[in-house]
Amino acid sequence: MVKKILGYVLAIIGILAISASSIDQIRAPLAPYIPLEISNNYLLIGGIALAVIGIFLVLKSPRSRKQKSVEVPIYHGKNIVGYRRT
16 A cells, blocks of 8 residues: 555656756746756756656555455355355
């Protein structure tokens, strides 16, 4: 669960960095958080990297849904003698 949340946060930060590198209206409110020495190319590359890492973490995190147990019959010859959960 923590990996999935971290993945979403990284993906959002990456998307913000990508948009801040190309759109000046988005870069202006984020200017206090972005050092002035960083060029648009470095910001774009870093944003893409963060977004890819975030998406990878979201997709590779385990699912939180539990699979229902299925009852399988236990045969003794042709007769069903019980059920087993899998």
